Amino acid sequence: MSVLDEPAGRVAVVTGAASGIGLGLCRTAARAGMRVVLADIEVPALEAAAGEIEALGAETLAVPTDVSDAAAVEALAAAAFDRFGAAHLVCLNAGVFQAGVSWQRTEADWRWVLGVNLWGPIHGVRAFMPRLVEQGEPAHVVITSSMAGLLTVAYSGPYVVSKFAAAALAECVAHDVRAEGLDHIGVSCLVPGSVDTRIGWSDRNRPDEAPSEATAADHHFVAETLRQMTSTQGRHPDEAAEMVFAGVRAGQFWIPTTDSYEALLTPRHEAILRRELAGSAQFD
16 A cells, blocks of 8 residues: 555655755645645745645645755754654655766865765655654655666766766665565655756755856756756646656656656667667657
8 A cells, every 4th residue: 555545644745845846746745635844945935835835725844954964854854753743755856956077077066966966865864764664654755866867968977976876775775675674665766857847047056156157168058958958848847746646656666757768768778788888868
């Protein structure tokens, strides 16, 4: 039985909740009758999102959270359990984008992206999994990777590396859950394709100075391409969120949002078997 077969009254926790897929997940949870814990680093947007979710009739808790900070994520988990006494759907979704030639990226670039996209889910797993084990109730963890966590492209090294690692983390957690016999906990890896989010504007939440045009023109070119693609071709975040809920109900581990999932993956897998470098992926 999936935790979402009877979602009413259950508790959803979502990081990166103030926009994009995260906000879509919160809306979908609220419409299903769940109580919702929203976490995001962008406080004004978080407060606005919480107001929107409350207006849908959900009991909410907004917790400003820097997912790259272990103490902040532990505080998020503590706040969720203090308020609601449980968590049932934990979506470790916060993410940022940094592009550019891999060897030209600064240490700050790599630390920022890995801090959010990889350490965020790691901190989330460490903060929430012990509580989910102890509570003994049905629960499900969704870690957001990307199609860029299964396929590689040029000019996006920090992002792609972080998302491959997030996908591996999700697999390892799922294996550990199975090995430990924790039948009441499910794990999924969300691998979005193009979704209409603000991922191309990630610099707005960067804690240090964003790359300048002079030092990171390649990043800005790729980021602008990403903005255009997501805004013109991307799925609505609510549609992606509905796919997540359907995937969790169906017991899927991999939850893609693109109709081209198999077609995109096949050339890479075939190239691996031939011991060749696959072509640079084209996402949709």
